[in-house]
Structures are given as structure tokens and as C-alpha cells.
Amino acid sequence: MTSVPSKRYSDDVSLVVVLLDTNPFFWTASSSLSFSQFLSHVLAFVNSILLLNQLNQVVVIATGYNTCDYIYDSSMDASQSSEKGRMPSVYSNLLQKLEEFMIKDEKLGKEQSQRAIASSLLSGSLSMALCYIQRVFRSGPLHPQPRILCLQGSSDGPEQYVAVMNAIFSAQRSMVPIDSCYVGANNSAFLQQASYITGGVYVKPQHLDGLFQYLTTVFATDLHSRSFIRLPRPAGVDFRASCFCHKTTIDMGYICSVCLSIFCKHHKKCSTCGSVFGQAQSDTSSASDHKRKAPET
């Protein structure tokens, strides 16, 4: 079955899926950058990507603290050009959907308030973005090199560790780079790992009032042109894991030899797989003459 040779597009076409953090607990606490300032930077950035190439496509997914949803897709937006003196439709459509989304997010938050709310649902929006990108791959060669851009401010939710890692590995297998711009206080270990593993760029801007410039200089260029640009280099990646028992981040811990679950202290029984642990390892490995030293307990 041979398909009609599709129209060839130049390499510099971009499809960017932007994940926008809308966590109200982060944004109202943040002093350096208000949400409206943040939005105006991001909207200008989205618009500039769309203007760079008429085939460029931008999809925006809002990451809330209870749910996530699509709030903008430029391919569904017929009238991109702005009428005289009026706001481009990019903005009005996006902002309206965003408001609807935040109301929905809050409602869900009331229904099930037992969730830890300090973090946004990054795993959900990453998974959603990857589903969308798979659909783009299925639909043909229009966008051969899509990418994901996470604009995140709230801190990592360690309870999402496994889900976020699953999404990262899936992105790596389908060769989708995850770029991230982190506007929060400390570095985000999730996003650092995501960008490192998938070959994306991680940036933590120093001057948040210049956010738009960081976004355009680093993230507006398509993947093809990226090879000619000197991009910020990773300044050390945090490879720490979070333990399964308390969900805290640790740099040393115990690992169940049956299922590889991570624990921060010695347990009698693995809570994931139920294996009962034998005596301390240093007793069992008595072969002292062997080259391999036994890692002590």
C-alpha cells in the first residue's frame, strides 16, 4: 500500500506542545512574577512561534493541581490573524479556555481534597502531550519533529515519580525532546531528568522579568536549527530518587532485590511486593577473597 507522496515540508517546521502550570498555590505565593505577567510572556512567545512559520503549530495544555486539559490548539483555530487593533484570537480563545479550566480544576479540588496540592499534575499533562504527539505521528509526516515545553513553577510532587519517569521513557523512545523552563525557587529534579534523558534543554531563568527573551532565544528555534545554536548546557542533573515509603527525595537508600522498590530505611518486609527480607547482607556474602566487595547494610 503506497500512499501518495506527501507534500514535503522544510525541516524548520515546529510542533510545540506547551504545558502551562496553573497551580494557584504556587502563583499566589510567588512574589517575583505574577501569573498575569507570566501569561503575557507566554502568550507573546506562543504568538511568535506561530508567526515564525505558517506551518508551525502550538498546542497548549494547562497543568492544574487536580486535572489537566487542552486549552489551545492552533490547528483548530481558523482565524489566526489579528483584526485591526484587536486582540489576536490566540489570546482570546486561550484565555477563555484557561478560565474555564481553572474553575473546573478548583471544583475537582473540592470534591477530592485529600491530594497534596503543592505540586501540579505534571505526569498527567506530560502523558496527555505524548498521546497528542502519537496522534500527530499517526496522521502523517506533517510534523516529523514535535517537542514538548514544560513551563513549570510549582515544586515536584514525589508521589508522581513513577508516572513522570514512565512518561519520560516513552518520550525518549519516540524521540520527543522535553524542554523545560522552571520559574520556581529551587531546581526541579523531574524536569532536569526529563530534559537530560530526552535530549531537551532545561533552563531556570535568573531574571524572571525577562522571561520572554529566555523563551524566544532558547525554545523558539526548531530542532533542526538547534544544532547551530549554542544552547545553555546542563549544570549538573539531580539524579536523586524518592523513596516509596515516605515519598521523600533521598540520595542513599535501600533497594528491594526482588522488585527494585526504593526505601529510605531498613524494613522487614517490602511494601510493594511483600517479600520478607533475609538477614543483613554482609553476613550472607562470606566470600571475602572475591574481588567484589559486598555493599554493607
Place this chain on the structure above:
Amino acid sequence: MTNSIAEKRRQQEDEDDEEDGDLEGWGERNYTDERSWEALQEDESGLLRPIDNKAMYHAQYRRRLRSLSAASNSHRIQKGLIRFLYIVLDLSRAASVMDFRPSRMAVVAKNAEAFIREFFDQNPLSQIALVTIKDGVAHSLTELGGSPESHIKALMAKLECSGDSSLQNALDHVHEYLDQIPSYGHREVLILYSALTSCDPGDIMETIQKCKKSKIRCSVIGLSAEMFICKHLCQETGGLYSVALDESHFKDLILEHAPPPPAIAEFAIANLIKMGFPQRAAEGSISICSCHKESKVGEGYICPRCKARVCELPTECCICGLTLVSSPHLARSYHHLFPIAPFDEVKPSCHNEPHLKSQKTCFGCQQSLVNPGNKPSLHVACPNCKQYFCLDCDIYIHESLHNCPGSQILGSTDKAVEQSLDHTNRANLHALKKDVQKEFKDHMHHMDCNFCNDMYFHYGCTPNL
């Protein structure tokens, strides 16, 4: 460039999907494609319609998923994931026979390379060592180690064959090392045997019993014909014996050994192993690595206990002996532990339920779930989050992504914290909504350069990138 990326991506996806056809399957598919009349069926009213391939394919996939989750539920957890595997390569005279092209030896080496990579992908903490049999004697090519690159390099560097083969010498040699492996590890030997004879110095039956006693699982892949002694060895030690028909068959057989074998409880004792998760050193920083005793720029990891620098993960810290791994290494296998439930098929009749009626697009990819004639197409719903998904997303989510985009993670927070948060919740959201509305009203039409106050931004002005 674009093409090559797409091609590579397709290959990767293929590797993902274990049931993908190889080249032979391709030819067959081409052939059946020509018989286009077979793709037609008669519907109720007697009209000819193309068979709904997608639905059929999906039904097939769901059957597979169900059997897989049933199998994993029974003993999904008992996967001994730390394996110590010795790969024995027969480099006797028989390996130069050219019934495989260009020779048995080259085919073995090529597929062993693919196997080593696949093995470490599936068993992140396991270790491999390579042993060769040549002139009736077994030699270690590499010690046990967790770096695929160093094994592959050693393997490719020394490819020549001569003399006889000796199964007993190889087993004795391997037994000596494997007997000293800590008890949490699984001891395995995989022998890639070209010869039809074995030139042994003593009673091989004794050696086989010795391996059985040490709980070493021995598997053999033969390249010529079935041999009694190999079959006996595998039966006694609980391994697999197979004989390759041709190269692609050989590849299938060797890759069968990459996923962890169902661990029998008595084979390994569960244990907690202390490990460190080192941070990656900043690029451009200079320090002396503890493994090679050389000063290196960038590209290294720092032991969290003694702060020594090592070049590669996973490894053991040479200073304090802590096992060092990277957490992504471990995380690759976690989807086995937390599999997502299969999605339920949604019958078109359920669609009339009022609260679900609103969802007309796939939650994952936004694809419309309504066919052109306003007839709802086949789709599925997640039992946890009750969201609807299209069939393509269903497959992608279960086979590659391993999480559901809609499923919420319900963590537990302190009741007190929760209540105080609930109060601020309202105020916070209100403030944000006002922000959004403000955006509506006074939207900026242009951006000033924040660094020099010019009308437009300049690339050169962005500081400290």
C-alpha cells in the same frame, strides 16, 4: 535528516512492540495485500464492505493485554531482577563454519551485541561477563560488569577461532566465579554453542551436578544440531535449550533470554541492598575520577557518601564500596510494578448516560470519538478516571506510556494542613481569575526589551544563559 529520524523512530517503536513481524512477515503481508477481495465482507443488507481491520486488530490486542495482565497478576512480583549472567561463546574450529553468513562466529558476535544492549535495558542492575572457549580451554574475556559498552568493545576486539570446544571446562570456569555471587543474585549461564562435540578432561555429569547444586541456571543455544549433553544440562539446571535454524531464528532465541526468567522462590533470597544515587557533576567542572585515576572535565557522577567521582553508572564506588546507580536506571522497570488496569470497552448504548454525554473527544489526544455519520465509534474508558480514550491511545498508553493521563494520584495529606489549604484555596483562585481577566483587558501589543528598554527585544541582551 527528517527521514532518518522518522525511520529511527519507527525502528525504536518496532523494538518496543515485541510481536512485530520480521522481514518474512513483511513478504507475506505484501502478498495478502494483493488479494484485496479478502478484505471485503457482506453486511446485513447484502452490501460489500471493507472489513473493519482496526476493530479486529484492537480486539486482538485486547486479548493479548488480558492474558498478559492475568499472567502478571499471578506471579508478577516474583521477578528476580538482579541477575549475574555469564555468556559463553564457543570459538572453537566449528565457529568458522559458513552455514551462517558470513560465519557462525560473526553471527554470534553480532547478535550477542544486540542481546547485551537489550539485556541491560531490561535488567538495569544486573551484570554480565563474557567467557570464550578456544583450543579446549575457557578464558574470561570480561569480568562481571554493568556497562554494555565495555563488554561489546572486548567482544568485537577478539574474534578468532581455533581448536576444540569443551563444555566441561567452560562450566567449571564459570562455576568458580558464580559460586561466589551474593545470595540475592540470580546465577545464570548462557552458552552459544557451535560445535557438535565436547572435549572434556573429566566426568561432565559431575560438573552438571555441581552447577545444579550451586543453583546456576544453564541455557544453551546451539548453532548446528541438537546434542544430548546440552539438553541434559539445561534440564538438570532449569534452563532453556534451543537450536537455531537460521540467523533470524537465532536472534529471536537469544533475545528470549533478555527479560528476567520467572524467578523460583528458592533460587534467590529477597534482600535489601544499600545503594547510592549520585548526582551528575556540572559540565565543565574538573576533578580526578576514582576509577581511572585521571583528571577529567565534566561527565561524571559524585558518590553521595564519600564524594569521590566515578565515570560511569552503575558501578561500585572504589573508595567506600557503595553500589551506585542512577535513579532513571531503576525507574525503567517500575512500570512492571504498577501496571495500569486494562480499559473497558464502551458500548454505544452506554453513551446515553447524561453525565458522560459531553465527552466527544478522546481524553488523551483530542481525536473525535464520533464517526462521520454522527455514529459513535468504538472507544474505551479507563476504570479509574472514567475518561474516554480512542483505540490508538489505548494501545499507546498500555504498551509504551504505562500511565493513564486522566488518573489522579491520590496522595495523603495531613488533615490539618488540608483544612487550612482549603481556606486559602478560594482566595488563591480568585486572585488568579482576576489575573486572567486583567490579561483580557490590557493586553500588551508589543514587548519591550527588558534589559535595555528598547522597543523590541534583542537576543544579545539576554544575560547569563
